[in-house]
Amino acid sequence: xxxxxxxxxxxxxxxxxxxxxxxxxxxxxxxxxxxxxxxxxxxxxxxxxxxxxxxxxxxxxxxxxxxxxxxxxxxxxxxxxxxxxxxxxxxxxxxxxxxxxxxxxxxxxxxxxxxxxxxxxx
Amino acid sequence: xxxxxxxxxxxxxxxxxxxxxxxxxxxxxxxxxxxxxxxxxxxxxxxxxxxxxxxxxxxxxxxxxxxxxxxxxxxxxxxxxxxxxxxxxxxxxxxxxxxxxxxxxxxxxxxxxxxxxxxxxxxxxxxxxxxxxxxxxxxxxxxxxxxxxxxxxxxxxxxxxxxxxxxxxxxxxxxxxxxxxxxxxxxxxxxxxxxxxxxxxxxxxxxxxxxxxxxxxxxxxxxxxxxxxxxxxxxxxxxxxxxxxxxxxxxxxxxxxxxxxxxxxxxxxxxxxxxxxxxxxxxxxxxxxxxxxxxxxxxxxxxxxxxxxxxxxxxxxxxxxxxxxxxxxxxxxxxxxxxxxxxxxxxxxxxxxxxxxxxxxxxxxxxxxxxxxxxxxxxxxxxxxxxxxxxxxxxxxxxxxxxxx
Numbered sequence: 001x002x003x004x005x006x007x008x009x010x011x012x013x014x015x016x017x018x019x020x021x022x023x024x025x026x027x028x029x030x031x032x033x034x035x036x037x038x039x040x041x042x043x044x045x046x047x048x049x050x051x052x053x054x055x056x057x058x059x060x061x062x063x064x065x066x067x068x069x070x071x072x073x074x075x076x077x078x079x080x081x082x083x084x085x086x087x088x089x090x091x092x093x094x095x096x097x098x099x100x101x102x103x104x105x106x107x108x109x110x111x112x113x114x115x116x117x118x119x120x121x122x
Numbered sequence: 123x124x125x126x127x128x129x130x131x132x133x134x135x136x137x138x139x140x141x142x143x144x145x146x147x148x149x150x151x152x153x154x155x156x157x158x159x160x161x162x163x164x165x166x167x168x169x170x171x172x173x174x175x176x177x178x179x180x181x182x183x184x185x186x187x188x189x190x191x192x193x194x195x196x197x198x199x200x201x202x203x204x205x206x207x208x209x210x211x212x213x214x215x216x217x218x219x220x221x222x223x224x225x226x227x228x229x230x231x232x233x234x235x236x237x238x239x240x241x242x243x244x245x246x247x248x249x250x251x252x253x254x255x256x257x258x259x260x261x262x263x264x265x266x267x268x269x270x271x272x273x274x275x276x277x278x279x280x281x282x283x284x285x286x287x288x289x290x291x292x293x294x295x296x297x298x299x300x301x302x303x304x305x306x307x308x309x310x311x312x313x314x315x316x317x318x319x320x321x322x323x324x325x326x327x328x329x330x331x332x333x334x335x336x337x338x339x340x341x342x343x344x345x346x347x348x349x350x351x352x353x354x355x356x357x358x359x360x361x362x363x364x365x366x367x368x369x370x371x372x373x374x375x376x377x378x379x380x381x382x383x384x385x386x387x388x389x390x391x392x393x394x395x396x397x398x399x400x401x402x403x404x405x406x407x408x409x410x411x412x413x414x415x416x417x418x419x420x421x422x423x424x425x426x427x428x429x430x431x432x433x434x435x436x437x438x439x440x441x442x443x444x445x446x447x448x449x450x451x452x453x454x455x456x457x458x459x460x461x462x463x464x465x466x467x468x469x470x471x472x473x474x475x476x477x478x479x480x481x482x483x484x485x486x487x488x489x490x491x492x493x494x495x496x497x498x499x500x501x502x503x504x505x506x507x508x509x510x511x512x513x514x515x516x517x518x519x520x521x522x523x524x525x526x527x
Binding site: 001088089090091092094110112 | 234236288290
């Protein structure tokens with residue numbers, strides 16, 4: 001079964017990415033986590049994302065296009081990346097989620113991936 | 123009631139959780155297992171009076187439910203009886219010889235951390251004991267439709283997020299077991315609070331929680347904490363009628379008429395607690411049960427051993443400094459004649475919930491009264507009355523207020 005690990009990070013985490021003092025530890029932590037998942041063969045796909053300052057949110061209201069700078073909600077934690085993993089059950093997914101560096105500083109949401117029923121032939 | 127109906131009812135009461143857990147262990151779909159089982163029971167009521175009660179009703183029911191689950195119900199009806207009979211015989215042998223008791227897994231699923239804590243006790247009562255949602259709803263004081271919805275949602279999450287039907291591994295074991303025990307105790311607590319009223323249905327829930335406690339003790343003989351929890355519930359149960367006098371007024375523990383305590387339950391609780399202590403592993407429920415044990419020794423020794431209580435509360439707070447434990451510790455100090463220390467303990471509680479917690483204000487009132495600080499005591503009492511949810515407790519405090527005026 002596939003789960004998405006939704007990796008949330010704080011502004012501090014995002015700042016570490018480009019801070020010469022902390023970038024090594026930051027990326028080292030993520031690389032170790034990703035290598036461990038890779039070695040276990042659970043990764044289906046995954047990406048890191050640029051920070052929320054690069055986000056643009058769009059919506060259509062009353063037929064008009066609204067395009068605005070920034071993420072949908074200005075919360076303490078923002079989406080920093082995701083992985084889709086293939087594991088037997090929720091407990092296994094939770095185990096991996098707890099190993100993500102962001103679990104220790106922000107949070108990881110675990111969601112089952114929706115499996116679309118094949119379109120009926122009739 | 124016919125013999126067939128009695129047999130079906132008996133099978134329902136004693137085997138419900140066993141059958142649901144066996145059916146759901148493979149599919150993880152509790153709702154589908156319950157539906158199939160309900161249909162199997164309905165079929166049993168229709169066919170047993172005609173064909174006779176099967177030798178092994180559980181095997182009959184699980185075969186019928188499986189057919190339903192496999193969507194073979196209609197196909198099965200078309201097959202000749204001989205095939206059915208052969209299958210049934212096989213199933214009968216398997217259920218006796220091969221099926222492990224899957225209820226432990228079901229308990230761990232119901233108390234999984236991915237399920238909201240407040241719905242866990244209800245989920246257990248329904249899936250393991252087969253209580254209907256309306257009865258559970260009335261005990262938890264929510265609308266039946268709201269309770270059904272919460273239970274349906276929880277079962278859907280178990281199925282859709284694939285919460286495993288498994289006994290947790292070593293690393294998770296202590297926390298997960300604690301979750302199971304907490305949910306059972308919460309179910310007991312619902313019955314306990316409700317005893318202040320007169321609803322017979324609600325009193326029944328305390329007994330159901332005790333049934334769950336017995337089940338866990340039986341399934342986990344090597345664990346001391348289930349024994350501690352069962353002992354705790356039995357100690358409380360032993361005192362349940364003594365909590366109210368003949369006029370229906372609330373009587374606090376230290377004023378209770380000990381001759382009204384149920385000695386048989388107390389003896390059982392004491393022996394469970396002793397068994398638990400032989401494991402030599404401290405736990406919160408054993409500690410709570412030990413506190414109860416000290417209290418019930420009053421009629422034997424003629425006094426309450428306050429030093430023992432203080433020590434037990436210190437252990438209790440050291441293990442888990444919950445608001446309830448901190449307030450209870452202050453109460454124990456007060457009863458040991460240390461009102462100044464007790465009040466200092468209360469003042470030191472930093473929990474943001476403190477000022478909305480009724481027992482805090484009751485204990486504060488008692489401390490201030492003992493210290494002769496009467497105007498402050500009166501103010502604390504009035505807050506306590508305002509925060510009381512149980513009518514009998516409120517009435518008790520109102521009488522105290524009138525007595526002091």
